[in-house]
Amino acid sequence: MNSFSNRPPWSARTATALGIDLGGTRLKIGLVESTGRLLLMKKFPTRVQVGREALIKRIIGLTASFLNDPRCAAHPPRVIGLGAAGLIDIRKGVVEISPNFPDWQQVPLGRRLQDALGITTFLDNDANAVTFGEKWAGAGQDLQHFACLTLGTGVGGGLILGGRLWYGSHGSGPEIGHMTIKPRGERCRCGNRGCLETLASATWLVQNYKKIKNIEQIEYETAPPATRPQATLTAKDLFHLARQGEPHSLRLFKQMGEALGLALANLVHLLSLEGIILGGGLSRAATIFLPYLEKEFKKRLTLISPERVHLRISSLQEKSGVIGAAGLALERAGRRNPLN
Numbered sequence: 001m002n003s004f005s006n007r008p009p010w011s012a013r014t015a016t017a018l019g020i021d022l023g024g025t026r027l028k029i030g031l032v033e034s035t036g037r038l039l040l041m042k043k044f045p046t047r048v049q050v051g052r053e054a055l056i057k058r059i060i061g062l063t064a065s066f067l068n069d070p071r072c073a074a075h076p077p078r079v080i081g082l083g084a085a086g087l088i089d090i091r092k093g094v095v096e097i098s099p100n101f102p103d104w105q106q107v108p109l110g111r112r113l114q115d116a117l118g119i120t121t122f123l124d125n126d127a128n129a130v131t132f133g134e135k136w137a138g139a140g141q142d143l144q145h146f147a148c149l150t151l152g153t154g155v156g157g158g159l160i161l162g163g164r165l166w167y168g169s170h171g172s173g174p175e176i177g178h179m180t181i182k183p184r185g186e187r188c189r190c191g192n193r194g195c196l197e198t199l200a201s202a203t204w205l206v207q208n209y210k211k212i213k214n215i216e217q218i219e220y221e222t223a224p225p226a227t228r229p230q231a232t233l234t235a236k237d238l239f240h241l242a243r244q245g246e247p248h249s250l251r252l253f254k255q256m257g258e259a260l261g262l263a264l265a266n267l268v269h270l271l272s273l274e275g276i277i278l279g280g281g282l283s284r285a286a287t288i289f290l291p292y293l294e295k296e297f298k299k300r301l302t303l304i305s306p307e308r309v310h311l312r313i314s315s316l317q318e319k320s321g322v323i324g325a326a327g328l329a330l331e332r333a334g335r336r337n338p339l340n
């Protein structure tokens with residue numbers, strides 16, 4: 001009897017990596033093969049409120065359980081890649097500060113996972129992971145110079161320039177969400193006024209809607225409908241309202257589209273980009289805001305033909321962070337360079 005007869009064709013020679021996407025709301029863990037194919041993914045609530053130490057233990061515990069899943073154990077990952085929001089020291093594997101985790105300062109998250117699980121772990125910024133994922137296996141495979149924006153709780157961004165992820169001088173990549181779009185706008189959580197994030201993120205859409213409607217008792221929650229209190233409002237609700245023609249939500253999506261169009265025209269002028277990829281949960285509302293984005297983009301982009309710039313929605317969607325984190329880990333481990 002041939003002992004290899006039940007083995008899938010990729011299992012014998014293809015390396016795998018674990019990708020972890022640590023968001024403020026959800027923690028996603030996935031097993032990814034070195035071709036960029038996602039073999040298995042699980043999602044969990046992050047539970048930021050449990051506090052730093054308990055959360056680190058939770059991440060370690062959930063990752064250990066994932067590794068023990070027979071479907072994962074059959075293809076044990078060589079490395080782990082973890083994407084987290086915030087300023088990340090990628091060489092040391094340290095989260096310096098993170099907007100999602102206010103009590104995290106100088107947390108050696110990469111080292112903690114590596115020591116607990118015995119697998120080499122690489123930490124990176126979550127938007128960088130998403131951007132890398134789109135270049136490696138998503139909507140940016142054919143592009144050499146593009147920006148990827150993640151529209152979610154905040155606005156994250158990454159850049160591929162000359163086919164490579166761009167880290168800049170501080171080692172954490174660009175902060176596209178904190179470009180000033182409206183100089184006298186709302187005070188952003190970063191301290192500045194009128195950042196792109198205050199006009200184009202789920203958090204701010206809901207906050208601005210509540211302000212318009214004078215709703216004070218409703219707390220913003222991003223938890224899934226089954227687990228959140230009834231009196232909460234999400235960006236998804238606003239999307240449904242806008243689709244029904246509700247004027248206040250429509251106005252906010254218009255403002256969001258125009259802010260993005262302005263920001264993207266600036267980026268394209270500055271970097272001569274050939275493409276823009278929009279990802280994150282809020283990119284699903286593109287049917288509402290995209291016409292406003294395109295109109296503003298064309299109006300502001302005067303020296304480069306807008307027709308030459310590919311504007312795309314993420315093809316990997318919620319898988320991009322996991323796939324990208326795994327790909328970055330494989331690249332950094334030097335076992336394989338997915339982009340070359």
Ligand SMILES: [Zn+2]
Nearest residue numbers: 178188190195
């Ligand atoms: Zn800001």
